[in-house]
Amino acid sequence: MSIVEPERSLACECGNPACPGGVPVQAPFWIQIEPITPDLEGALVYLSVRTTSWEYDGERTDLHDVLSLLWAAALRVHEVASTQLVTVLNAFSGIKTEIYARLLVLEQPGTLADAKTLRAAAEILSVESLAIHALLQDAFGIDVTAGAPREPIAWAPEPAWMAMVRRRYRLRKHYAHEVRFRRAPEWAYLGSNSRGICAVELSAHTVLASERAWPSEYRLSQARIVNSFAPAIC
Numbered sequence: 001m002s003i004v005e006p007e008r009s010l011a012c013e014c015g016n017p018a019c020p021g022g023v024p025v026q027a028p029f030w031i032q033i034e035p036i037t038p039d040l041e042g043a044l045v046y047l048s049v050r051t052t053s054w055e056y057d058g059e060r061t062d063l064h065d066v067l068s069l070l071w072a073a074a075l076r077v078h079e080v081a082s083t084q085l086v087t088v089l090n091a092f093s094g095i096k097t098e099i100y101a102r103l104l105v106l107e108q109p110g111t112l113a114d115a116k117t118l119r120a121a122a123e124i125l126s127v128e129s130l131a132i133h134a135l136l137q138d139a140f141g142i143d144v145t146a147g148a149p150r151e152p153i154a155w156a157p158e159p160a161w162m163a164m165v166r167r168r169y170r171l172r173k174h175y176a177h178e179v180r181f182r183r184a185p186e187w188a189y190l191g192s193n194s195r196g197i198c199a200v201e202l203s204a205h206t207v208l209a210s211e212r213a214w215p216s217e218y219r220l221s222q223a224r225i226v227n228s229f230a231p232a233i234c
Contacts (some may be wrong), residue, residue, distance in 0.1 A: 006151070020122030026133040028055075028063075029071055031125045032103075033118070043118050047071070047083070047104035047125065057140045061099040062180035062189040065198050068102035077214050080128055082108040087193055097178045097193055139209035140185040159201055162190050169195045 018041075025031050028051045036042035051060050086103040089096060106112060115121035137143055142204040162179065165201045169192065171177045177192035188201040 018119050020119045023119070023122045023126045025126060025129045027051075028067065029129040029132055031121065031122055031129060045118070045121060045125075046106060047129075048101055050106070050170040054066065059098060059178075059180070061097065061178045061191065062182070062187070062200075063185075064099040064102045065191050066185075066200050067136070067187040068104060069198055070116055070136065072104055073126075074132050074135065074214075078128065079110040080124060080132075081106045081110055081112045089193075095175075097175060097191075099191075099193070119179060135209065135213050136185070138213075139206040141205065142184045159188055161199070161201065162188070165190055165197070165199050171195070171199060 020031075020033065023031070023054060028049050030048045030050065032046050032048050034044040038042060049064050049071060051063050051067075052058075056063060068085060072085060075081050075083055083104040084107045086105060087099055088101040090098045090100040091172055112121060113123055115124055158179070165171070166177070176194055177190060180189045181187075182189075186203050186206070189199070191198045
């Protein structure tokens with residue numbers, strides 16, 4: 001079962017009524033399905049976040065980190081599932097701070113547990129893929145999946161909070177963490193795989209968009225997102 005980018009849907013022609021072929025997804029919020037049995041009674045289902053150089057210039061660790069965190073938060077807020085985040089490193093560069101992709105393993109299903117078939121599960125996750133894209137499009141004022149390539153921008157001086165984060169987590173070496181600044185999506189980012197942290201400064205507009213979309217107890221201005229990172233894999 002594969003994902004076809006132009007149609008942005010799960011592609012399969014097996015004809016099995018339980019098959020999720022044709023269920024829409026929105027890049028880069030992918031649904032990954034690996035059949036275990038021919039009748040689809042058994043299948044491994046997980047999610048992933050992965051951008052490409054067609055959409056963004058430069059190294060994209062910050063995109064994979066922040067977008068996957070926001071999607072994991074949305075899945076929890078909507079009571080679909082609690083997820084475990086698994087970092088996929090870039091096997092070509094060998095750089096341990098570079099996030100090639102982020103997998104979301106559906107550890108504790110909520111409403112997802114009500115799905116009786118593989119297709120029903122895919123349809124629930126399809127709604128969430130489209131919903132997080134719509135939220136981020138509103139929050140950042142751009143299509144986060146289809147914008148023209150944009151180089152990260154360098155701010156000088158760096159925000160004061162970055163130095164505080166470095167001191168607190170003892171990030172003394174530049175290769176122990178990643179720093180990125182972008183206009184679209186607009187943010188300042190500092191992340192470290194070795195420490196399992198992600199710190200990002202978002203605009204007021206982005207925070208207000210979350211307040212409109214999420215219940216008060218989950219709003220970005222009022223809550224901290226604490227994540228347990230699984231070991232990075234190549």
